[in-house]
Amino acid sequence: MKRLCLIFLVSILTLTGCWDQRQFKNVKLALSIGIDQGSNGEIVKTVSVPTVSGGGEGGEISETIQILSTEGHTMLDAREKIDRMLDQSFNPSKMKVVILGEDIAKKDIYPVLDSYYRNPNSNLNAHLAIVEGEAKDVLSFKGAGEARISEYLKGILNGATAASRTTGENLQMICAELVEEGEDFTVPLMKLDEENNTIKFNGLGLMSGESYSGVKLSPxxxxxxxxxxxxxxxxxxxxxxxxxxxxxxxxxxxxxxxxxxxxxxxxxxxxxxxxxxxxxxxxxxxxxxxxxxxxxxxxxxxxxxxxxxxxxxxxxxxxxxxxxxxxxxxxxxxxxxxxxxxxxxxxxxxxxxxxxxxxxxxxxxxxxxxxxx
The missing domain is CATH 3.30.300.210 (Nutrient germinant receptor protein C, domain 3)
Structure with missing residues (x-):
């Protein structure tokens, strides 16, 4: 019995525990992120952040979606400013979609994606898309049947992939194509259809090097x-x-x-x-x-x-x-x-x-x- 107790105590001492755990209750998860070109050369970052409340002792669970937007000199500068608007820390580990406005996509897109590649908490399985217009308008769209705009946008892109209209590549997969010479890629294009009150897949944007060429193929x-x-x-x-x-x-x-x-x-x-x-x-x-x-x-x-x-x-x-x-x-x-x-x-x-x-x-x-x- 003494030997068993000794083994048990030694085993406890060798366990690492959950020293690196991150409690979701202590952060605000950004599920979709939009990036636009500001009027003064700055970056305009827009995020959709869900907040879930209720559910205690059989109560109903309710969810509200915050759409926050701010300018910054860099992506992390804009993120820090968004942090000031939230009661908890901003976290991109569960982001599902990154939307680039057309104007900023026509510049070198690597600088605006750099912070995601350097941050081990970023979800590199997230989809990348370009919107014809401004990403802020797409993330603020209220006509979707889905409560979350992130689910709506992800559903459109998954549907386009299933129908053989796009490759389904994510942030991780395009990283090598961004930096390799002699290799380009396509990015799904989205458009806000105000007449029909919807967002639609609108073809493929053709990348030339690190920038969107402004030329597209139709759906x-x-x-x-x-x-x-x-x-x-x-x-x-x-x-x-x-x-x-x-x-x-x-x-x-x-x-x-x-x-x-x-x-x-x-x-x-x-x-x-x-x-x-x-x-x-x-x-x-x-x-x-x-x-x-x-x-x-x-x-x-x-x-x-x-x-x-x-x-x-x-x-x-x-x-x-x-x-x-x-x-x-x-x-x-x-x-x-x-x-x-x-x-x-x-x-x-x-x-x-x-x-x-x-x-x-x-x-x-x-x-x-x-x-x-």
Whole structure:
């Protein structure tokens, strides 16, 4: 018995305990954060902070959301000023969304994200998005069905990822892309739709280096770009025009869902010319074709050909936009640097990228056309 007591006492002495614990009751959690460019060159930081009260002895739990905004010389300066408005310390460890206003996104965005990368308490799984306008207006939006604006914004971004309209990358995943040469990325765009009293996903913002280029791809173009890049969410649907001058406009279109895809990218670099061949093979099912007559193999072959032509032309338009934005989202430069270092040393990639010859080919094969012929 004495031996057992001795072992027990020694074990207690060797336990570290919870010396580094952080009690949530002692902090205010910022679940969504907006960053805008101030009129005097300062940063405008806006946060949404929930406060939960009640619930004792069977009482009802109520929640209020504070939207606080202030200017600061740096992100931490603005955070310190927000701390003065709260009865407890401000904490970003549970943030879900970081929204950048369009004006500040067009500058180098790393300085405004730097404090999150340096703080071990930051949630680097948070989504990053750009709003067309000011982030402050989005965080102050009151029309959402969700009580928390953070849940509403996160739901929009998760839905866009599931529908193959964006990559779903978080703060941690884009960090390397921000600092690596020859590699760019896309950021989801949001827009406050005052007419319909909602916030909507409005396409993909194209980054060029550390800054938003100001050039975007539409929500309709986004799924094809994602498939060419090798990203597919839970579902990928494409609605395209395959007929002309039918008696009703609805008969001109077909909607297909991608069942399977294979993409192949080949780079042929030289000091004088860089050529990139991209092939995307799609196996699809028809989910809507009001024109009908899909029992005919001839009709299906014609639709395959029309979809190939339409999607290949759209891919060419996408690459034109990417080069206009000088946005290397396929990391062509990074691949040349890794596999063709002698060529890389002799070219200025920022000047060379707009001259790259992209040759996309999109092949489509209808595998299923539903239970209705």
């Amino acid at each position: 309709e173009q986004a799924p094809l770009l994602m498939l060419m890049m090798g990203y597919k969410g839970r579902v990928a649907q494409l609605t395209k025009k395959v007929n002309e001058h039918q008696k009703e406009k609805i008969l001109d279109y077909i909607t297909v869902e991608v069942m399977k895809y294979e993409n192949d990218l080949k780079i042929h670099p030289s000091e004088d010319e860089v050529r990139v061949d991209i092939q995307l093979d799609l196996d699809v099912r028809v989910v809507e074709y009001p024109h009908d007559h899909l029992v005919s193999e001839k009709v299906i072959d014609e639709l395959n050909s029309k979809l190939k032509e339409t999607l290949t032309n759209e891919a060419e338009e996408i690459f034109t936009v990417l080069q206009e934005a000088n946005s290397d989202v396929f990391s062509i430069g990074r691949k040349i640097q890794a596999y063709h270092p002698k060529v890389w040393e002799k070219i200025d990639w920022k000047e060379k990228y707009p001259e790259v010859q992209f040759n996309p080919e999109i092949n489509v094969k209808i595998q299923q056309h539903g239970i209705v012929n």
